[in-house]
Amino acid sequence: MIKQKKKGLYLSDRPPLTPLKTILLAISYILLFAYVFVILWPLAQIVLSSFNGSQSQYIRIGGTYQFSFKHFKFLFEEKPFLKWVINTIVIAVATALLTLLFVSFTGYAYSRYRFKGRKASLMAIMLIQTIPTFVGIAAFYTLHSIISAAIPGFSRQMFLVLIYAGGGIASNTFILKGYIDSISTELDDAARIDGCGNFQVYRLIIMPIVRPMLAIIALWSFIGPFLDYMLPSIILGDPEQYTLATGLYTLINDSRNMHQPAFAAGGLLTALPIVILFIALQKQLVSGLASGAVKG
Amino acid sequence: MKIQLNNIGKKYEGRENFTIRNIDLEIDDKDFCVILGPSGCGKSTLLRMIAGLTSITEGDLFFGGKRMNSVEPKDRDIAMVFQSYALYPHMTVYENMAFSLKMRKERKSVIHERVLEAAELLQITEYLYSKPSEISGGQRQRVALGRAIVRKADVFLMDEPLSNLDAKLREHMRVELVRLHQSLETTSIYVTHDQTEAMTMATKIVLLDQGKIQQVGSPTLFYEKPANLFVAGFIGSPTMNIFRGKIKHGHFLSSEEDFVIEPKAKDRELLKPFEGKKVAMGIRSERFIAGKADKNAINVKVDVIEMLGKEQLLYCQFPNGKECVISEPGYFEYAVNEEHNFHLDIEGLHFFDEETTERIN
Ligand SMILES: Nc1ncnc2c1ncn2[C@@H]1O[C@H](COP(=O)(O)OP(=O)(O)OP(=O)(O)O)[C@@H](O)[C@H]1O
Ligand SMILES: [Mg+2]
Numbered sequence: 001m002i003k004q005k006k007k008g009l010y011l012s013d014r015p016p017l018t019p020l021k022t023i024l025l026a027i028s029y030i031l032l033f034a035y036v037f038v039i040l041w042p043l044a045q046i047v048l049s050s051f052n053g054s055q056s057q058y059i060r061i062g063g064t065y066q067f068s069f070k071h072f073k074f075l076f077e078e079k080p081f082l083k084w085v086i087n088t089i090v091i092a093v094a095t096a097l098l099t100l101l102f103v104s105f106t107g108y109a110y111s112r113y114r115f116k117g118r119k120a121s122l123m124a125i126m127l128i129q130t131i132p133t134f135v136g137i138a139a140f141y142t143l144h145s146i147i148s149a150a151i152p153g154f155s156r157q158m159f160l161v162l163i164y165a166g167g168g169i170a171s172n173t174f175i176l177k178g179y180i181d182s183i184s185t186e187l188d189d190a191a192r193i194d195g196c197g198n199f200q201v202y203r204l205i206i207m208p209i210v211r212p213m214l215a216i217i218a219l220w221s222f223i224g225p226f227l228d229y230m231l232p233s234i235i236l237g238d239p240e241q242y243t244l245a246t247g248l249y250t251l252i253n254d255s256r257n258m259h260q261p262a263f264a265a266g267g268l269l270t271a272l273p274i275v276i277l278f279i280a281l282q283k284q285l286v287s288g289l290a291s292g293a294v295k296g
Numbered sequence: 297m298k299i300q301l302n303n304i305g306k307k308y309e310g311r312e313n314f315t316i317r318n319i320d321l322e323i324d325d326k327d328f329c330v331i332l333g334p335s336g337c338g339k340s341t342l343l344r345m346i347a348g349l350t351s352i353t354e355g356d357l358f359f360g361g362k363r364m365n366s367v368e369p370k371d372r373d374i375a376m377v378f379q380s381y382a383l384y385p386h387m388t389v390y391e392n393m394a395f396s397l398k399m400r401k402e403r404k405s406v407i408h409e410r411v412l413e414a415a416e417l418l419q420i421t422e423y424l425y426s427k428p429s430e431i432s433g434g435q436r437q438r439v440a441l442g443r444a445i446v447r448k449a450d451v452f453l454m455d456e457p458l459s460n461l462d463a464k465l466r467e468h469m470r471v472e473l474v475r476l477h478q479s480l481e482t483t484s485i486y487v488t489h490d491q492t493e494a495m496t497m498a499t500k501i502v503l504l505d506q507g508k509i510q511q512v513g514s515p516t517l518f519y520e521k522p523a524n525l526f527v528a529g530f531i532g533s534p535t536m537n538i539f540r541g542k543i544k545h546g547h548f549l550s551s552e553e554d555f556v557i558e559p560k561a562k563d564r565e566l567l568k569p570f571e572g573k574k575v576a577m578g579i580r581s582e583r584f585i586a587g588k589a590d591k592n593a594i595n596v597k598v599d600v601i602e603m604l605g606k607e608q609l610l611y612c613q614f615p616n617g618k619e620c621v622i623s624e625p626g627y628f629e630y631a632v633n634e635e636h637n638f639h640l641d642i643e644g645l646h647f648f649d650e651e652t653t654e655r656i657n
Contacts, residue, residue: 114309186382189349194443195370195399208386 050265059260071265080240081266084247089273091161091243092225098165099172099221100214106169107176107210108202112188125170136163137234144235156236160243163231168221179213180206215284223274244270297360297373297450297483299323299346304355306341315341316507319355323485323500328477330494331487333504334530339487340379342504343455346485348372359451370399375444376453379460381436383428383443389415390424393443407446414442417476434465441473445480452477452484458493470496491531495519503527521646525653528578528646534609536578537620540650543570548577548647552616557592560642563657567647574650581609581623583644586636593639596620598630612636 010016017025049059053068075081109115110122140163148154183206191205207214225232229245236242239250248266251259305317316338323329331339344350346357348369357364364372375396383392390411397407415421418438423431428439437457444452457473458466474497477484488494494501495515503510503518503526510530511523522528528536541550546564548557557577559567567575596612599619603626610622610630622638630636647656 184380184382186378186380187384189344189347189369190376190378190382190384190443191395192349192369193347193374193376194396194447197368197370200399205384211386 046264046267049261050268052261055261057258057260059264071259071262072269074259074262075266075269079247079251079262080242081247081269083240084242084244085269085273087157087241088225088243088245088270091157091164092222092273094158094161095164095168095225096218096221098161099168100218102165102169103172103176103217104202104207104214106173107180108206110173110177111180112185122174125173129170134230140235157241160225160232160235163235164221164224164228168217168224172217172221176210176213176217179210183209211284215281219277219281219285222277226270226274298325298358299451299483299485300356300358300361301346302356302358304342304345304357305353306338306345306350307353314353314507316504317354319509321502321509321512323483325483326481327500328474328484328486328498329500329502330498331485331502331504332491332494332530333489335489337504338507339489339504340455343376343453343485343487346451347374347376347453372451373449374451374453375447375449377440377444377455377457379456381428381440381460383436383439385428388425388427389420389431389439389442392428392439393446396443396447410446410448411442414446417445418442433460434462437461437469441476445476448480448482450482452480452482454484454486456488457486458488459490466493473497492533495531503530505530521655522578523655525576525578525648528648532580534581534621534623536580536646538648539577539579539618539620540574541577542574543567543572546571548575550618552614552618554614554616554618555592555594557640557645558642559645559647559657563642563645563647566657570647570649570656575656576648576650576653578646578648579640579644581621582607583641584622584624584638585641586624586628586638588637589639591639592642593637595635595637596622597635598632601630601632610636 045059048065049055050071051067051069053066053070054064110118140159144154144156144159147159187205187209188201191201196204225243225245227245228243229249232241232243232246233249236246239247242250244266248263248270250257251263251266299322301319301321304319304321305314307314319342331342333339341350345352348364348367352365359372384395387395393411393414394407397410402410411424412421415424418441420435420438420442423435423439428436431439437460440457444454454473458469461469470493473486486493486497495518498515500512501515501518502512505526511518511527518527518531522531522536525538528538539548539550541548543549546559546567548559548567550556594614596614598610599613600611602609602611606626607623608626608628608630610624612620612622614620624630645657648654649656
């Protein structure tokens with residue numbers, strides 16, 4: 001009796017499936033599973049290989065499996081892996097902080113103030129963005145020699161931070177400006193009447209509202225140095241100064257030093273700081289704070 | 297605090313003309329001054345100049361005799377309620393209300409006391425720890441008011457604070473606001489485009505149009521002696537009836553020559569210079585008296601009846617199609633398409649010069 005009733009009632013919000021639609025649905029599921037497989041399979045191989053003690057230079061699929069921390073040990077003992085981690089984190093944190101600081105000012109200024117050359121400079125920033133960083137290498141060298149002549153303690157790592165932050169500031173200024181544009185200027189006015197100066201308006205009112213956006217910008221600027229292997233390998237001379245990506249790259253870029261499982265192990269460890277930061281910022285990333293500011 | 301505007305004007309960057317200009321105005325201490333005008337006439341601009349949020353292009357602004365043109369908004373001792381409420385979304389209601397006091401480094405206990413006091417007055421105690429996004433529009437509006445009153449500022453500025461509320465709540469808040477103003481003993485400046493709000497709340501109305509002040513005065517003055525045709529048409533509901541015509545032998549003759557009005561002696565004196573000239577005559581709907589008379593009489597056909605209970609509005613037509621609105625007590629019996637006789641109360645006539653649109657009598 002009850003079963004019959006259940007069968008007779010169609011409770012889904014969507015119209016019932018026709019046979020053709022059932023087939024299409026099945027196909028899309030198959031495609032999705034294939035896609036997941038394509039992504040997860042190599043990842044699984046990386047995880048497996050990094051713990052496989054029976055592999056040496058190359059990652060081979062199949063063969064014997066012997067669980068060990070051999071490759072991790074190799075990284076820490078034979079290679080300056082810890083140094084790379086520290087280098088990368090220092091550079092990443094410095095980049096993120098510098099980017100946040102500057103983008104806060106530029107984004108706010110471009111959104112709230114009308115000044116001469118506002119449009120032109122915005123356009124210029126956008127156009128410069130289209131030139132790949134790599135092309136700038138020659139300019140970077142010249143710049144570095146100029147700056148280090150003026151400031152003796154200016155290291156190559158600091159220079160790397162400047163390059164990363166410079167790129168980040170340009171592109172993120174747009175994003176933050178757009179976000180601040182969507183906040184009613186009456187909030188600024190209200191804050192001004194309540195006793196805020198220009199800087200306080202940003203710090204006490206605008207910044208808390210754009211926090212999700214700032215968290216994303218921080219995250220992206222932080223991740224950047226983890227992913228880029230090319231610039232550090234050109235700008236930093238000493239392998240001791242290398243960042244993770246560049247350091248790990250030395251493990252696979254020529255056959256004499258080839259050590260693929262260790263590369264996989266390093267890759268795994270690289271993900272850790274990013275994941276930690278992501279978890280730490282999760283609360284900030286939740287947006288929707290701005291709703292309810294002005295009439296609903 | 298007495299507020300004085302001397303020949304104030306504002307020209308926005310990139311605009312060709314002044315948005316408002318030659319504004320001379322004096323707002324006395326404890327006045328409830330309503331700045332009234334149609335949308336886009338520059339009311340908000342004027343208010344923002346008083347608040348210091350927009351720069352003053354020309355002229356001088358004085359607060360209690362002190363020139364304020366270049367004083368920062370935070371140093372002007374003002375509180376403001378914005379059209380969109382502008383509550384800080386990341387703060388609770390309590391923090392929103394406490395913010396201005398915190399910025400002024402008040403003691404914690406003083407802040408707490410003032411916030412609770414204001415919350416009680418506005419009946420928002422229950423929501424003190426909610427975020428603005430979690431409360432209704434009407435409650436947000438109260439919070440915005442609360443945020444302004446905790447300051448106990450000398451000048452209280454409001455920019456259409458009631459425009460987002462429903463009719464019932466608006467009516468209620470009108471009274472509340474006036475009460476609030478009286479209990480705070482501040483000088484209030486209130487911007488609106490709603491003439492009802494102006495008439496019911498103001499001690500002084502400033503009517504703006506096209507960047508100029510059209511008239512300043514008490515609500516009664518606005519109703520009984522509108523300074524020009526624009527004011528006459530803007531103030532009062534239903535809108536004043538305006539008839540075009542000319543003066544002939546000291547009498548007002550409508551332009552279709554379908555009726556003649558004999559003004560009272562005082563008006564006739566004032567109308568003398570307009571003999572033969574074009575003049576507009578205004579009369580409010582309640583100044584029509586039902587019944588036949590041998591002078592100043594009209595005969596019209598009732599077109600539409602709006603029954604309001606205590607009175608009814610008769611939208612009538614003259615034989616030549618000209619329209620007028622007449623209000624009569626609700627218990628009189630009228631029906632659509634009936635013809636009726638009315639005569640005009642000559643005490644309630646307004647005469648305007650057609651050329652300058654200025655008031656004559
Ligand atoms: N920042 C600005 N830059 C240029 N022009 C402006 C600016 N703000 C307002 N204006 C212009 O000034 C005029 C008056 O604007 P204002 O906001 O004072 O009108 P208002 O009387 O408050 O209207 P409403 O009742 O619709 O709020 C408008 O024509 C508007 O286009
Ligand atoms: Mg306005």
